[in-house]
Amino acid sequence: MGRVVLVTGVSRYLGGRFAKVLSADPExxxxxxxxxxxxxxxxxxxxxxxxxxxxxxxGRIIEHAGVDTVVHMSVxxxxxxxxxxxxxxxxxxxxxxxxxxxCQRSPSLRRLVVKSTSAVYGSSPRxxxxxxxxxxxxVPPRSGWGKDSVEVEGYVRGFSRRRPDVDVVxxxxxxxVGPGIRxxxxxxxxxxxxxxxxxxxxxxxxxxxxxxxxxxxxxTLRDVSGVVNVAGDGVISLGQAARFAGRPTVPxxxxxxxxxxxxxxxxGLTDFSREQIRYLSYGRGLDTTRMRAVLGLTPKxxxxxxxxxxxxxxxxxxxxxxxxxxxxxxxxxGLIGASPVGAGPATAPTDGLPSSWEGRD
Amino acid sequence: MSDAxxxxxxxxxxxxxxxxxxxxxxxxxxxxxxxxxxxTTPLLSGPxxxxxxxxxxxxxxxxxxxxxxxxxxxxSAAKKSPAKKSPAKQSSAKKAAAGGASADQAAAKQAADGxxxxxxTATKRVSTKxxxxxxxxxxxxxxxxxxxxxxxxxxxMxxxxxxQNVEPPEPAxxxxxxxESLVPPVDEPVPTGGRHSIAKALVAQAGEALLDALVxxxxxxxxxxxxxxxxxxxxxxxxxxxxLDDFGFDAEFAEAVPLLLLRPLYRHWFRVEVRGIENxxxxxxxLIVANHSGAxxxxxxxxxxxxxxxxxxxxxxxTLGADLVFQTPFLAGLARRSGATLASNPDAERLLSDGHxxxxxxxxFKGIGKPFTERxxxxxxxxxxxVSAALRTGTPIIPCSIVGAEETYPIIGNVPSLARLxxxxxxxxxxxxxxxxxxGAIPLPSKWLIEFGTPVxxxxxxxxxxxxxxxxxxxxxxxxxxxxxxxxxxxxxxxSIFF
Numbered sequence: 001m002g003r004v005v006l007v008t009g010v011s012r013y014l015g016g017r018f019a020k021v022l023s024a025d026p027e028x029x030x031x032x033x034x035x036x037x038x039x040x041x042x043x044x045x046x047x048x049x050x051x052x053x054x055x056x057x058x059g060r061i062i063e064h065a066g067v068d069t070v071v072h073m074s075v076x077x078x079x080x081x082x083x084x085x086x087x088x089x090x091x092x093x094x095x096x097x098x099x100x101x102x103c104q105r106s107p108s109l110r111r112l113v114v115k116s117t118s119a120v121y122g123s124s125p126r127x128x129x130x131x132x133x134x135x136x137x138x139v140p141p142r143s144g145w146g147k148d149s150v151e152v153e154g155y156v157r158g159f160s161r162r163r164p165d166v167d168v169v170x171x172x173x174x175x176x177v178g179p180g181i182r183x184x185x186x187x188x189x190x191x192x193x194x195x196x197x198x199x200x201x202x203x204x205x206x207x208x209x210x211x212x213x214x215x216x217x218x219x220t221l222r223d224v225s226g227v228v229n230v231a232g233d234g235v236i237s238l239g240q241a242a243r244f245a246g247r248p249t250v251p252x253x254x255x256x257x258x259x260x261x262x263x264x265x266x267x268g269l270t271d272f273s274r275e276q277i278r279y280l281s282y283g284r285g286l287d288t289t290r291m292r293a294v295l296g297l298t299p300k301x302x303x304x305x306x307x308x309x310x311x312x313x314x315x316x317x318x319x320x321x322x323x324x325x326x327x328x329x330x331x332x333x334g335l336i337g338a339s340p341v342g343a344g345p346a347t348a349p350t351d352g353l354p355s356s357w358e359g360r361d
Numbered sequence: 362m363s364d365a366x367x368x369x370x371x372x373x374x375x376x377x378x379x380x381x382x383x384x385x386x387x388x389x390x391x392x393x394x395x396x397x398x399x400x401t402t403p404l405l406s407g408p409x410x411x412x413x414x415x416x417x418x419x420x421x422x423x424x425x426x427x428x429x430x431x432x433x434x435x436x437s438a439a440k441k442s443p444a445k446k447s448p449a450k451q452s453s454a455k456k457a458a459a460g461g462a463s464a465d466q467a468a469a470k471q472a473a474d475g476x477x478x479x480x481x482t483a484t485k486r487v488s489t490k491x492x493x494x495x496x497x498x499x500x501x502x503x504x505x506x507x508x509x510x511x512x513x514x515x516x517x518m519x520x521x522x523x524x525q526n527v528e529p530p531e532p533a534x535x536x537x538x539x540x541e542s543l544v545p546p547v548d549e550p551v552p553t554g555g556r557h558s559i560a561k562a563l564v565a566q567a568g569e570a571l572l573d574a575l576v577x578x579x580x581x582x583x584x585x586x587x588x589x590x591x592x593x594x595x596x597x598x599x600x601x602x603x604x605l606d607d608f609g610f611d612a613e614f615a616e617a618v619p620l621l622l623l624r625p626l627y628r629h630w631f632r633v634e635v636r637g638i639e640n641x642x643x644x645x646x647x648l649i650v651a652n653h654s655g656a657x658x659x660x661x662x663x664x665x666x667x668x669x670x671x672x673x674x675x676x677x678x679x680t681l682g683a684d685l686v687f688q689t690p691f692l693a694g695l696a697r698r699s700g701a702t703l704a705s706n707p708d709a710e711r712l713l714s715d716g717h718x719x720x721x722x723x724x725x726f727k728g729i730g731k732p733f734t735e736r737x738x739x740x741x742x743x744x745x746x747x748v749s750a751a752l753r754t755g756t757p758i759i760p761c762s763i764v765g766a767e768e769t770y771p772i773i774g775n776v777p778s779l780a781r782l783x784x785x786x787x788x789x790x791x792x793x794x795x796x797x798x799x800x801g802a803i804p805l806p807s808k809w810l811i812e813f814g815t816p817v818x819x820x821x822x823x824x825x826x827x828x829x830x831x832x833x834x835x836x837x838x839x840x841x842x843x844x845x846x847x848x849x850x851x852x853x854x855x856x857s858i859f860f
Binding site for chain 1: 592593595596599600601602604605606607608609675684685686687688689690691692693694697702703705707708711
């Protein structure tokens with residue numbers, strides 16, 4: 001039996017790519033894409049319906065098409081793209097409420113997949129190193145995308161209580177990076193000079209956009225339910241990420257945070273939300289045991305690989321990229337005459353240093 | 362032996378009696394004959410290295426030397442003695458006022474002076490290094506020349522010396538045969554060495570570094586390799602080519618920076634003696650539970666160094682820290698990179714089930730912030746969260762008793778209002794801290810003993826044991842008791858606070 005899947009937010013980058021992937025899947029009979037503006041990119045054989053999820057018309061679409069799976073991807077993270085914070089909140093929260101109201105009325109609905117974010121955990125120094133799905137952050141997000149997502153998840157939980165016959169999957173995705181996606185974090189690493197919080201070098205976790213599509217596909221087609229964290233393996237530090245991107249960093253004391261924020265916003269570069277600043281101070285990690293066990297997903301890209309792929313495909317290589325540094329190092333090594341060991345990181349990365357340091361004893 | 366050596370000793374002479382008298386005074390004040398006890402307490406790590414060193418150092422000195430040198434010294438000192446008397450007194454008085462540190466330094470300088478000549482060759486360097494690792498029993502390298510002092514009739518400080526010298530060389534002492542034949546019975550080297558061991562060791566460390574530099578200058582290949590290694594390390598930092606685990610731990614960094622910096626403190630400042638390292642598993646997880654003390658958690662740092670240094674596999678101790686650590690700028694990143702993570706059950710259980718050695722200090726701020734009057738009295742052991750973590754993961758709990766940290770910063774007062782203002786759990790006042798400013802932040806060089814006790818096995822409890830509060834409380838109490846008992850026994854074994 002073929003599935004009829006409704007995908008919200010198809011005019012956005014990830015929604016569009018997902019609709020395309022799904023429409024090519026043999027298990028899926030029909031994909032209906034919904035958004036307020038027509039998609040600018042290829043969404044495959046997806047049938048596009050121009051509708052606002054904040055409007056009850058969405059209910060009629062679900063009913064008429066006999067939709068059995070709804071994939072909600074219309075929670076947006078970029079207020080600058082959505083026309084301001086008010087409109088973003090409207091789309092995220094009111095849109096979700098309307099969509100869930102329509103879903104509740106639909107007798108044909110069997111599955112609801114919600115794309116959420118790891119930002120719901122917040123970031124604080126009192127949080128464990130890795131969040132498993134049952135943990136709640138000590139300081140939940142109080143503004144922006146994270147707060148919207150917390151509210152959305154709240155409504156989704158309410159929905160699953162009222163419709164126990166519907167399998168609800170909530171995917172908490174780590175920060176997405178990849179060749180095409182645009183999020184506050186990708187904007188951040190595209191800055192010519194990356195401001196960091198003075199005295200902090202947080203752990204960051206990334207998910208490659210290809211892996212996120214895979215996760216959404218599995219959540220749509222597999223028999224799973226519940227909340228699942230999705231992230232690439234491992235963590236990298238902000239400092240590492242900035243090195244990979246070859247960008248210089250400027251540590252900013254927290255008192256000057258507002259000034260820097262205004263500067264960057266004024267220049268139209270990016271907007272730092274308070275949550276993002278917290279994240280850039282304390283970092284966060286996700287426990288992905290359930291991702292492997294329940295969702296059955298093994299990410300193709302680890303956090304580091306995902307970020308490196310992001311740097312490579314976006315050609316971010318700034319003035320301080322690893323290649324440049326390595327060249328400098330070689331030259332310096334040559335000057336001192338220490339080139340045999342210092343020549344290439346490939347020649348003595350693992351044993352060169354520790355042995356000599358340990359050798360002191 | 363050269364004349365130069367004798368002359369240099371003469372130059373140092375005025376300082377020596379002063380240093381001695383101060384130390385003797387301290388000895389009397391404390392009413393403790395540390396030396397006597399030292400003889401009776403067997404040492405753990407000292408002897409073998411000592412023998413080697415003595416063997417190494419003696420050959421340059423010809424058997425006749427000890428006799429010749431003293432005579433020369435006495436003669437020259439006697440000539441100068443009228444002029445020297447008062448400076449000696451003055452300097453000693455000053456030193457007494459300034460505390461033992463300067464005296465130690467002076468003595469250490471002398472010791473180092475005496476030590477330098479034999480250190481010039483590469484082979485001997487090895488032996489001195491080994492000695493510095495066992496600083497409890499060091500024998501003054503300048504020993505052969507020391508005997509002159511007691512015989513000195515002109516120095517008013519000297520009459521105290523014979524008291525020390527009454528003690529004959531201890532037969533139980535593992536003194537190399539070569540040495541015994543060299544040293545006349547009047548010699549009394551051990552106390553001097555013991556007293557000055559810290560400062561001497563410090564100077565030795567500095568000298569070693571200097572010598573390293575000199576030697577490596579002589580051997581360009583060595584220097585090159587070193588520079589290359591540092592360059593590679595820095596390069597890897599700059600290109601971001603290092604690995605962090607999920608907790609932010611960076612093994613390469615931990616080994617290169619914090620452990621390297623803490624090692625001298627561990628060896629030479631606190632002279633940490635570790636017992637029961639065999640109680641730590643070679644592989645697999647274990648939870649090390651220790652007492653907490655000393656205003657700032659140096660005990661956690663020293664325990665980490667102890668585990669890494671003494672364990673045959675050089676394992677890293679993953680410490681569990683308070684949230685204050687992770688919200689403090691700079692400290693947060695440093696702590697995570699060095700292997701710390703938040704003291705919470707999810708983190709503890711994850712680390713344990715991943716097979717790490719985890720260190721926890723359940724007393725928390727109650728432990729390190731307690732006044733000096735309550736030293737070595739264990740506070741409440743949290744809420745037993747560490748026991749449930751061990752029960753859930755089935756890993757053994759290893760009680761660990763740390764003696765010495767209490768004296769690093771004796772807390773004699775607390776300013777709760779100011780602490781609240783600064784967002785700190787307490788604001789300690791030590792005899793030196795606000796008074797001497799940043800100097801007061803230097804920990805006192807107390808003598809440390811760390812003992813790892815017998816592991817408490819947790820894997821044979823039934824699966825739901827962690828949910829049984831009574832069992833958790835019982836185990837918590839049992840571990841607390843065992844640490845307290847060990848603390849008392851270690852305190853009895855420790856000869857004095859500082860030695």
